[in-house]
Amino acid sequence: MSETIHGLTTAEVTLLGEKAIAAKSLAYCPYSNFRVGCALLCEDGSYVLGANIENASYPVTVCAERTAFSRAIVEGKRESGGFKAVGVSTDISPPASPCGMCRQFIREFCDLKTPIFMWDSKGEYAVMTLEQLLPMSFGPDQLHKPDPNKGK
Ligand SMILES: O=c1ccn([C@H]2C[C@H](O)[C@@H](CO)O2)c(=O)[nH]1
Numbered sequence: 001m002s003e004t005i006h007g008l009t010t011a012e013v014t015l016l017g018e019k020a021i022a023a024k025s026l027a028y029c030p031y032s033n034f035r036v037g038c039a040l041l042c043e044d045g046s047y048v049l050g051a052n053i054e055n056a057s058y059p060v061t062v063c064a065e066r067t068a069f070s071r072a073i074v075e076g077k078r079e080s081g082g083f084k085a086v087g088v089s090t091d092i093s094p095p096a097s098p099c100g101m102c103r104q105f106i107r108e109f110c111d112l113k114t115p116i117f118m119w120d121s122k123g124e125y126a127v128m129t130l131e132q133l134l135p136m137s138f139g140p141d142q143l144h145k146p147d148p149n150k151g152k
């Protein structure tokens with residue numbers, strides 16, 4: 001059996017990196033000039049890209065990771081099996097990691113074992129699982145589901 005990295009083949013990791021790096025060119029970041037690209041490898045084998053989208057009202061900015069996941073969710077990628085890996089790319093070294101808000105956003109849609117690959121300006125990556133980046137996390141399973149018989 002060939003070697004895998006968090007369940008991905010080396011070819012899948014290479015392609016994920018190429019997509020995440022290419023996605024940086026989609027960034028709209030005139031205020032920070034800090035480009036972030038994101039590529040999601042979906043369980044159906046497709047890739048969904050995202051990039052950071054800034055706003056003149058700075059806090060309105062959306063990170064690359066949330067852009068990618070929002071796009072993927074409305075494209076039906078949750079129903080078609082979800083996500084195998086997340087790739088993020090920035091122009092700094094060592095690589096940047098997803099911000100806290102994005103970690104929680106990813107938590108909604110991914111298994112805790114999902115690998116998050118982070119590429120730096122040199123084309124090298126670090127990888128950590130979602131659980132490592134967001135320990136003791138709060139997620140959908142902790143919420144009580146509404147009782148369908150309530151009020152009957
Ligand atoms: O996880 C992160 C952290 C930051 N940014 C963006 C937001 C903003 O446009 C720029 C500087 O914070 O980087 C992301 O896209 N993802």
Ligand SMILES: [Zn+2]
Pocket residue numbers: 063064065066098099100101102103
């Ligand atoms: Zn973020």
